[in-house]
Amino acid sequence: MPDTTRITVRDTPVDLLRNGDGPPLLYLHGAGAGGRWLAFQERLAGRFSVLSPSHPGHGGSPPAEWIEHISDLAFHYLDLLDTLGLDRVHLVGASFGGWIAAEIATMASQRLTSLTLIDPVGIKVEGWIYPFLFGMELPQLVATVFHDPTAAMALAPPDMSIDTLALLYRQQTALARVAWNPYLYNPLLRRRLARITTPTLVCWGAHDRLAPLVCAEAWRKEIPGATLRIFDGSGHVPHLEEPDTVAAAVIEFCTARRESR
């Protein structure tokens, strides 16, 4: 099981889960997965020293009023690397976390040994408008995000107490602050993806209904030299739906990068 620590990044408190030995790997979670240590992270911890912080306002990290834009979160994580004294890391981000990871890579590829994006949102793709998750009730939400609805149980809240409901609202609020409009993307990001010089793996669920394969193709095209891998048994969250397979792909990619350097 991971250690939970509270660190402070430029006055912003952050809950950090960490486990494993090896080269440092920063994992940025998706919406609703803050504070959780799931099978995917556990697999990665077999080969890496996995750092899994909760975004401000998610999990146990308190909201940060200064965060107004997705780039604020990207700078926050560059500050986190400085705080922890890490020069270079493998960076893995899923969905919303993938968006933040891509923003970081456009700013500071030199800090990254490799970049893995799992069904990221964050760019506008012609012919596609992301379904508006904020307006959905739970059954529709699960049907949009998961190909295998039983995988959603991993993210189910422990209870329906007032504190838990308040946490869910706080997490949605933290997401909405940076993602309500434009919804789930930064109009400036797509053109900037060409700046990424880090070896990049793009993982995608074949049945993603939030960001379908047309989005995957756009990411592969925009990031120079990016490799795209499709996971046939997954929707928007392959790292939750096929954790072993996706973790193996990430480990293989990161290990090859390390050896080639």
Place this chain on the structure above:
Amino acid sequence: MKFYYFHLMPYPMEHDEASSWVTLSNRHYDPTVGRTLYHQYLDQLEYAEALGWDGICVNEHHQNCYGTMPSPNVMAAMLVRRTSRAKIAILGNGLPLRENPLRIAEEIAMLDVVSGGRIVSGFVRGIGAEYYSTAVNPTHSRERFYEAADLILRAWTEPGPFAFDGRFYRYPFVNPWPRPLQQPHPPVWCPSQGSSETVEWAAQRRFPYLMVFTPLKRIAQVYGEYREACERHGYTASPYQLTVNLPICVAENDRKAEAIARQHAMWVYHVGLRMLPPFWQPPGYTTESSLKRLLATRGKMPTELTYEDLEEGGYIISGSPATVRDKLRVFSDELRAGIVCSGMNGGSHEATLEMMQLFAEEVMPDFREDADVDETAGVGR
């Protein structure tokens, strides 16, 4: 006591969809029916002035069958030239919903000048669903509200041009023509649900507080907080700062009034206010402490309220003229509310006009001790 006739201008349809807001397809809206309804509703508001109502009210809601006035200022403009005495209360404009709230300062000033100074200007945030309809970020709602209010009040009162540089709204030149006729500006009202932040904000500025569709117990509590806040700011609240919006159904006897209310007042709660839970509370619209208080009290959703809940809770008033007079005494004497905004629905246009007349002739005269007082003197500004 002063009486304002309140209208939602609903599109009174039945449907089985989960929400009457945001997602209810506008293919259900028949413009031919809508044309008739708009004219009937405007006739009702004009008739209210003729019957002696002190004010008539319009309001803003978007993408729903509950109230079809996405632009209340357009409706107010239609009323301004067809009326001559009644106040026209816009309850209100959804300030954060506008990308350019200086337009509100301009539109209200236009209406105020043309009407000869009869405009009451409500400032609201808009309900949660409106943030889905307009795509405005609900996490900015409160801050945009305060900033837009500040901008509009300054635009009305400070000689222009001046520069305004806010977080959400920025103008190198604030200099609206025309300026409002009422000085220093049209009275501002705050229609709200009783959040403590808004109570404090309104009390500090002497802006009347309007409780909308709220049970009696909660109104009493919020009025208490408002009066206390006024004392803290060094003055005693005028009764005309305490306003309530409640549907009233009056008929020749209690039984008939109840039958009408059961059928038509209930539509507002069971159909008009039916919406998906996320639409009530978009992320960041409510503070976490307010959300926890809401969750702890576990109030019923509007669609869960029975007629008995509404009647016993004091959400609505129904009965014969004598019964309605008695029930209104609770508002005038116990709550000491100075203004009642009430909508009435008799079931048809003709029946509504009759109900309005019955109320004007049999109920209103009993509450006219203050007939010579101008309710807008010294309040709302």
